Amino acid sequence: MRGSQPAGPVYSAGRVAGPPTACGRPGGGARGPGGGCEPAAALKGPPGAPRWSPAAGAAHRAPGPAPPPAARLLYSAPPRAPRHVASHAAGSRDRAAPACRPPAPCAAAAPTGEPCGGCRLKSMKKEVCSAAFLKAVFAEFLATLIFVFFGLGSALKWPSALPSVLQISLAFGLAIGTMAQALGPVSGGHMNPAITLALLVGNQISLLRAVFYLVAQLVGAIAGAAILYGLAPSNARGNLAVNALNNNTTAGQAVVAEMILTFQLALCVFSSTDSRRTSPVGSPALSIGLSVTLGHLVGIYFTGCSMNPARSFGPAVIMNRFSSAHWVFWVGPVVGAATAAIIYFYLLFPHSLSLSDRAAILKGTYEPDEDWEESREERKKTMELTAH
Numbered sequence: 001m002r003g004s005q006p007a008g009p010v011y012s013a014g015r016v017a018g019p020p021t022a023c024g025r026p027g028g029g030a031r032g033p034g035g036g037c038e039p040a041a042a043l044k045g046p047p048g049a050p051r052w053s054p055a056a057g058a059a060h061r062a063p064g065p066a067p068p069p070a071a072r073l074l075y076s077a078p079p080r081a082p083r084h085v086a087s088h089a090a091g092s093r094d095r096a097a098p099a100c101r102p103p104a105p106c107a108a109a110a111p112t113g114e115p116c117g118g119c120r121l122k123s124m125k126k127e128v129c130s131a132a133f134l135k136a137v138f139a140e141f142l143a144t145l146i147f148v149f150f151g152l153g154s155a156l157k158w159p160s161a162l163p164s165v166l167q168i169s170l171a172f173g174l175a176i177g178t179m180a181q182a183l184g185p186v187s188g189g190h191m192n193p194a195i196t197l198a199l200l201v202g203n204q205i206s207l208l209r210a211v212f213y214l215v216a217q218l219v220g221a222i223a224g225a226a227i228l229y230g231l232a233p234s235n236a237r238g239n240l241a242v243n244a245l246n247n248n249t250t251a252g253q254a255v256v257a258e259m260i261l262t263f264q265l266a267l268c269v270f271s272s273t274d275s276r277r278t279s280p281v282g283s284p285a286l287s288i289g290l291s292v293t294l295g296h297l298v299g300i301y302f303t304g305c306s307m308n309p310a311r312s313f314g315p316a317v318i319m320n321r322f323s324s325a326h327w328v329f330w331v332g333p334v335v336g337a338a339t340a341a342i343i344y345f346y347l348l349f350p351h352s353l354s355l356s357d358r359a360a361i362l363k364g365t366y367e368p369d370e371d372w373e374e375s376r377e378e379r380k381k382t383m384e385l386t387a388h
Contacts, residue, residue: 127364128208136187137212143179144191144220148314149228150175155241156232169296172305177289184285188273192308193217198266198337202345203353206364221314229318240315243304243329251325257302258332259339261295265307266340274349307333 127133154171155163180189188205190196193214200210229240245254268291271277272284281287292307299305306312312329316322345351353361360366 127206128212133209133212136209137216139183139186140190140213141216141220141223143183143187143189144217144310145224145227147172147175147179147191148221148224148311151311152225152228152241152315153232156228156236157238158236165297165300168300169293169305172296173289173291173293176292177285180288181283181285187213189285191217191310192333192337193310194262194308194333194337195266195269197334198341200362201338202270202341203351203358203361204345205361206366207362208364217310218313221310222317223314225314225318239321240319241304242315242319242321243306243312243326244323245303245325245328247301249302251328254303254325254328255332255335257299258306258328259336261299261305262307262333262336263340265291265295266337267344270340270344276349303328309333 151168151172154168157163176191179191183189188199190199190213196205196210196213196217199205200207205213225240229237232240245251249257265288268287272281272287295307296305299307306329309330312326316326357366
């Protein structure tokens with residue numbers, strides 16, 4: 001449920017495409033006459049590393065001749081993009097990150113087609129107007145709609161057979177796992193405002209993308225609950241499984257319970273979709289579905305189990321039943337997921353990014369090195385065709 005065209009997160013083995021450069025590395029190439037770097041031999045990366053998006057690992061490079069004394073070495077080992085930022089379209093091909101960036105200014109670089117630092121940053125307007133961004137937002141809307149429809153539908157009180165805790169738990173888990181498998185490659189498959197906000201706290205997606213995702217998730221949850229309300233007969237509709245405090249649970253106890261339930265879900269999402277992991281983790285969609293099932297097996301007795309503010313908000317809007325404890329189903333999941341993001345992305349497995357790169361990620365203007373390298377090759381091909 002990944003961030004970052006993401007993002008986030010899909011399940012394909014990693015490979016390296018395009019010639020990586022080796023400037024600034026021991027034994028690497030020297031700066032070329034055009035202001036760029038001499039390409040080194042391309043080598044394939046380790047198989048099976050990524051999950052839902054391009055891996056941020058380094059690729060081994062063959063040693064090249066030592067640079068001449070007059071050559072100025074460019075800096076090596078640029079900051080690697082987080083998984084949810086490197087590609088919001090999870091499941092795309094892996095590429096080896098280039099080891100240098102041309103320092104030439106835009107004005108001087110334009111005639112020769114060489115890229116530059118300022119030209120590599122994407123504006124917010126370009127991100128919002130891109131087809132990939134619009135597809136990702138629509139995927140969040142559609143995935144949340146289907147998730148809420150099936151989850152709430154399993155809790156309807158049919159007179160012939162009342163639902164069991166196991167049935168409801170499995171339905172929510174299977175719904176989230178199915179949508180993560182189907183639409184995760186498009187948007188990261190968040191389907192949960194708490195997960196989206198946690199990825200924002202973990203510096204994995206831009207602020208603009210997080211806002212659009214939140215709106216899409218809430219609207220999708222309302223739409224899913226509305227469709228179910230229209231389809232279900234009145235004698236089975238009940239309260240449409242609106243979350244409420246059960247079994248004399250106090251508001252304080254409910255908040256802590258929701259925090260713990262969402263904390264374990266967020267940790268599962270971050271870990272199972274982290275492309276930096278080299279150990280086998282199986283199917284991320286299955287892991288996340290089982291995590292949701294686990295939370296419902298326990299949380300239903302406390303609060304009906306939210307773990308997702310959109311799941312609580314949708315039926316409450318349709319049934320117009322906002323209790324005095326509705327805030328519990330926002331504060332608990334958001335705090336629990338944000339705590340998991342801080343522990344995972346800043347303490348256990350931090351990303352080595354500079355402050356400027358982190359600020360660019362939040363603004364939505366960060367462009368990973370592999371994307372810049374691909375655009376550089378496309379510009380070269382365009383120039384060759386124009387020359388002929």
